[in-house]
Amino acid sequence: MxxxxxxxxxxxxxxxxxxxxxxxxxxxxxxxxxxxxxxxxxxxxxxxxxxxxxxxxxxxxxxxxxxxxxxxxxxxxxxxxxxxxxxxxxxxxxxxLPRNNFALIEGVSEAVLVAGGIGITPLYCMIQRMEEIGANWRLHYGARDRDSAAFRVELEKLESAQPGRVHFNFDLEEGHMLDIAAAVADAPAGAHLYCCGPIPMLEAFKAACAARPSEDVHLEYFAAPKVAAPTGCAFTVTVASSGQTYEIPQGRTILEVLIEQGIYATSSCRAGVCGACEVAVLEGEPDHKDYVLSDAERASNKKMMICVSGSKSANLLLEL
Ligand code: FES
Structure with missing residues (x-):
């Protein structure tokens, strides 16, 4: 479609x-x-x-x-x-149309948000939503300096209205970058934690959250930390709508091959970070290499990102 x-x-x-x-x-x-x-x-x-x-x-x-x-x-x-x-x-x-790989979980005790630079964008959207529904939140926002912090004035107003919720770290003023480990350690048990920012920040956040339940930890990548290796070995993909089977040679992606074959598939980043190429898996076991799916979603093998992920089984039956 x-x-x-x-x-x-x-x-x-x-x-x-x-x-x-x-x-x-x-x-x-x-x-x-x-x-x-x-x-x-x-x-x-x-x-x-x-x-x-x-x-x-x-x-x-x-x-x-x-x-x-x-x-x-x-x-x-x-x-x-x-x-x-x-x-x-x-x-x-x-x-x-809007897609959401980084959904705000509502109805929890608190949301702790960690933003770096332009990574504030989805988190500021979440803050406005939480303000509307009266949810508890706090934000740790790292930026190079105050002039490069988007939505600073709006966030300062929220902080004035209810102090203790917005923690800026202006790197050049502080002489150091945001302390991710401290921000995470500060989050009470049961809080859901969200991070969006540059790759080193996301990796530090992931490491700091290692002991927390994975379903409480949410990240959004803007770019892939490393370019996913092209799919490891040859396998085949069957397109459910037509029953046609295509060989995916070593070093090629499913997306590339299907597009060459004239099969319509949506895509955007082609790096496993945006979710545009998500396809339902009807049979087979994908070799997930994206940065979109949660651990639980990967384990279920019900969907995959065909721009980077390959297959551990000889064939994948895809809902295309
Ligand atoms: S095109 Fe963005 S995840 Fe595949």
Whole structure:
């Protein structure tokens, strides 16, 4: 089934911090956009042909718009460069529907959020949701300096309203980076912990959370920590809708082969971090190499990311 895409109007662009712009996207007909949950992201299908995923920043109750925030990447391969250098207000852009690989678990005693740089985006969305439902939260937010911390003013207001919830670490002022181990150690038992930021921060967070129940620990990667090795050895994939079987040679991905064969499959990052290429597994045992699925989801072998993952069984029957 073809991916559903929606045309939206770029209503405004706002400088949120040094090197970070937010983009307010509204329905072209002025109606409501599809509902989303805190932690979701959308794909922007840029007119230059690139597809880039960005977290939604605004409160899920704001159905009249989607807001994404983008950090200017000096090594940009064309995504952030395009968004920063092209006059876009008033233009129409195509987006995918929201997906959530980083969902906020509601109804728990507390959420402890750890953000690094632009990693604040899904966490700020979660904070707005928790404010709306009266949930307990605290945030540890590391940024290079105060001018590069997006949504700092909004977070300072929340801190003034109820002190003790927002802990900034401005690296250049403090002379050190955010102490992830201390932030995690500070979280009470039963709290759910969330982290989004650069890879070293995520790895430190994972290590600090090692003794906690895995279902209480949630991470979102923007980029793969290492490029997944291409699928190890040859295996076959059967497409359930047609019954056709395809060989996936060593060193190729399922996604590449299926696209070459003219089979429609959605994708975005092609690095195992966005979840766009998720496919249900009807038979067989995937060799998971993504950074999206939880431990429980991996163990169930009910779904896989076909852009990076391979197979431990001779064949995989996929719901395509
Ligand atoms: S395309 Fe992003 S996880 Fe596969």
């Amino acid at each position: 073809a991916e559903i895409l929606v045309d939206v109007l770029i209503y405004s662009v706002t400088a949120e911090a040094r090197g970070i712009h937010s983009f307010d996207l509204r329905p072209v007909d002025g109606g409501l956009l599809p509902a989303f949950t805190a932690g979701s992201h959308i794909d922007l299908h840029l007119p230059n042909g690139l597809v880039r995923s960005y977290s939604l920043v605004n409160a899920p109750s704001q159905r009249h718009r989607y807001v994404v925030a983008v950090s200017r990447d000096v090594k940009s391969s064309g995504g952030s460069r395009y968004l920063f250098e092209t006059p876009l207000v008033g233009k129409t852009i195509r987006i995918g």
